[in-house]
Amino acid sequence: MEETAQEQASPEVRERVQDSFDRQGLMRLLGARLTVIAPGRVHIELPARPEVGQQHGYVHAGATSSIADSAGGYAAFTLFPEGSEVLTVEYKINLLAPAVGDRLEAVGTVLRSGRTLTVCRLEVFGVHDDGRRALVANGQQTLIRLDAPRP
Amino acid sequence: MEETAQEQASPEVRERVQDSFDRQGLMRLLGARLTVIAPGRVHIELPARPEVGQQHGYVHAGATSSIADSAGGYAAFTLFPEGSEVLTVEYKINLLAPAVGDRLEAVGTVLRSGRTLTVCRLEVFGVHDDGRRALVANGQQTLIRLDAPRP
Amino acid sequence: MEETAQEQASPEVRERVQDSFDRQGLMRLLGARLTVIAPGRVHIELPARPEVGQQHGYVHAGATSSIADSAGGYAAFTLFPEGSEVLTVEYKINLLAPAVGDRLEAVGTVLRSGRTLTVCRLEVFGVHDDGRRALVANGQQTLIRLDAPRP
Amino acid sequence: MEETAQEQASPEVRERVQDSFDRQGLMRLLGARLTVIAPGRVHIELPARPEVGQQHGYVHAGATSSIADSAGGYAAFTLFPEGSEVLTVEYKINLLAPAVGDRLEAVGTVLRSGRTLTVCRLEVFGVHDDGRRALVANGQQTLIRLDAPRP
Numbered sequence: 001m002e003e004t005a006q007e008q009a010s011p012e013v014r015e016r017v018q019d020s021f022d023r024q025g026l027m028r029l030l031g032a033r034l035t036v037i038a039p040g041r042v043h044i045e046l047p048a049r050p051e052v053g054q055q056h057g058y059v060h061a062g063a064t065s066s067i068a069d070s071a072g073g074y075a076a077f078t079l080f081p082e083g084s085e086v087l088t089v090e091y092k093i094n095l096l097a098p099a100v101g102d103r104l105e106a107v108g109t110v111l112r113s114g115r116t117l118t119v120c121r122l123e124v125f126g127v128h129d130d131g132r133r134a135l136v137a138n139g140q141q142t143l144i145r146l147d148a149p150r151p
Numbered sequence: 152m153e154e155t156a157q158e159q160a161s162p163e164v165r166e167r168v169q170d171s172f173d174r175q176g177l178m179r180l181l182g183a184r185l186t187v188i189a190p191g192r193v194h195i196e197l198p199a200r201p202e203v204g205q206q207h208g209y210v211h212a213g214a215t216s217s218i219a220d221s222a223g224g225y226a227a228f229t230l231f232p233e234g235s236e237v238l239t240v241e242y243k244i245n246l247l248a249p250a251v252g253d254r255l256e257a258v259g260t261v262l263r264s265g266r267t268l269t270v271c272r273l274e275v276f277g278v279h280d281d282g283r284r285a286l287v288a289n290g291q292q293t294l295i296r297l298d299a300p301r302p
Numbered sequence: 303m304e305e306t307a308q309e310q311a312s313p314e315v316r317e318r319v320q321d322s323f324d325r326q327g328l329m330r331l332l333g334a335r336l337t338v339i340a341p342g343r344v345h346i347e348l349p350a351r352p353e354v355g356q357q358h359g360y361v362h363a364g365a366t367s368s369i370a371d372s373a374g375g376y377a378a379f380t381l382f383p384e385g386s387e388v389l390t391v392e393y394k395i396n397l398l399a400p401a402v403g404d405r406l407e408a409v410g411t412v413l414r415s416g417r418t419l420t421v422c423r424l425e426v427f428g429v430h431d432d433g434r435r436a437l438v439a440n441g442q443q444t445l446i447r448l449d450a451p452r453p
Numbered sequence: 454m455e456e457t458a459q460e461q462a463s464p465e466v467r468e469r470v471q472d473s474f475d476r477q478g479l480m481r482l483l484g485a486r487l488t489v490i491a492p493g494r495v496h497i498e499l500p501a502r503p504e505v506g507q508q509h510g511y512v513h514a515g516a517t518s519s520i521a522d523s524a525g526g527y528a529a530f531t532l533f534p535e536g537s538e539v540l541t542v543e544y545k546i547n548l549l550a551p552a553v554g555d556r557l558e559a560v561g562t563v564l565r566s567g568r569t570l571t572v573c574r575l576e577v578f579g580v581h582d583d584g585r586r587a588l589v590a591n592g593q594q595t596l597i598r599l600d601a602p603r604p
Contacts, residue, residue, distance in 0.1 A: 053176040062220050270396050289421065295570070
């Protein structure tokens with residue numbers, strides 16, 4: 001367990017995040033899963049496999065970005081009041097090193113949470129089963145909070 | 152046919168780009184395909200389907216970004232001498248509107264091609280089968296040219 | 303004259319933009335001036351001089367960015383209803399070539415104008431008195447519209 | 454003193470950075486000064502005054518960005534071998550809060566230093582004389598190392 005109980009978001013928030021994540025077809029297609037839901041911070045893991053690769057066999061920058069974008073989006077979402085939706089306004093990401101490892105771990109962390117806009121830091125690590133871990137991508141993301149449509 | 156003959160890259164370049172694209176597991180997983188390979192400009196199409204969606208049913212920003220990143224990378228690649236490889240250094244993308252349509256079309260266009268670094272404009276359009284077409288994402292990308300390892 | 307009459311913003315909008323620009327201490331310090339105020343597009347010129355330079359004598363990326371940021375901000379502002387304020391949320395800029403020339407010309411162009419957020423393209427050209435002109439920087443900017451405080 | 458002796462860069466590196474900074478006309482025009490030169494990290498301070506302001510009296514995003522860009526550039530430069538030059542390839546910056554305070558402090562920190570490219574984190578704090586301090590901008594920058602021309 002990476003997280004102690006008090007670092008976790010409330011059960012309500014965790015359920016809200018997990019439910020939304022489960023509706024993201026792309027995360028399922030990629031094989032990604034939520035591993036940490038803390039207030040203002042969310043981790044998403046992606047096992048490395050040829051289906052998410054680029055032409056040299058590393059994980060594709062698009063797959064790396066996809067889990068980074070979702071991690072930041074849900075990190076913002078953990079701080080929103082109920083009945084809100086989150087949309088990515090924009091993000092920027094640097095691919096610092098080839099995305100090698102047995103899996104990637106994306107960490108989205110809220111830097112500033114405003115009434116309308118939230119800014120997150122995005123980090124993606126290449127993680128080996130033997131414990132080696134290296135930062136492979138680093139980014140920054142702007143998100144907007146919207147009121148969810150009434151049902 | 153969107154492109155006239157003289158706008159296409161040479162057969163050698165087209166083959167080089169298509170071969171590399173075919174080795175990108177992620178593009179196959181997403182269901183994306185190359186539709187235009189012109190000198191300094193490449194188009195990639197992605198049919199919209201639930202498997203590439205986010206929680207509201209639109210195409211996920213990560214899928215939108217993935218085809219934009221590949222389109223820019225291959226646009227740069229069309230201008231490289233043989234024996235080169237291309238890597239994304241970084242990109243920034245604004246999601247301007249919900250990614251709706253029957254398919255997305257990403258267009259990568261070289262803005263400046265240098266000896267080491269190339270900068271591309273990234274555009275993604277939501278395209279309906281009835282011909283409606285709207286810009287849904289706009290970005291900017293920096294790429295680096297590397298010498299391919301000798302076989 | 304670069305602009306024909308019908309391309310100019312209305313006298314009211316032009317005055318609003320010019321008044322705001324005149325309150326930007328930094329633009330005066332740099333020696334920048336507004337040259338075009340069209341609906342959704344604004345140009346700002348900066349004469350090249352050692353006071354705005356970096357260590358190699360070219361115009362500093364910060365000065366290049368400053369006029370680009372203001373050009374984009376005022377381009378957004380031309381489309382806002384009266385009683386609005388504009389703030390830069392974020393921007394990204396690529397310095398494509400050394401900023402040489404007798405002056406720089408920044409062009410901010412609205413790509414998408416929404417109720418809350420506006421996205422602009424930023425371009426900066428190095429312009430020589432003999433007419434040569436080259437793109438030296440290219441960027442993308444997100445802005446937010448706020449209601450001006452009641453007086 | 455914010456820095457202990459062992460955190461400072463070597464006297465040679467400090468002199469190289471200070472000499473280059475002193476040739477940046479823009480830093481002098483803005484009234485900025487170098488306050489920390491550590492290996493892979495550089496701080497630049499800018500007193501807030503109307504001459505570096507925008508239309509609402511806060512420090513202009515362009516001035517904020519200018520010191521952030523220089524701080525990142527010199528942070529990269531501290532890790533370069535002698536006879537190198539540094540150029541900004543691109544940067545992205547989020548303006549998180551109005552740039553208020555008696556002065557701004559920009560901190561550039563190297564995230565990854567490669568043979569050709571360096572990536573820095575950029576942070577700008579608004580600092581009050583009474584000790585209050587808040588993050589007002591956060592960014593990410595890519596730089597390239599060039600060989601200095603032989604004299």
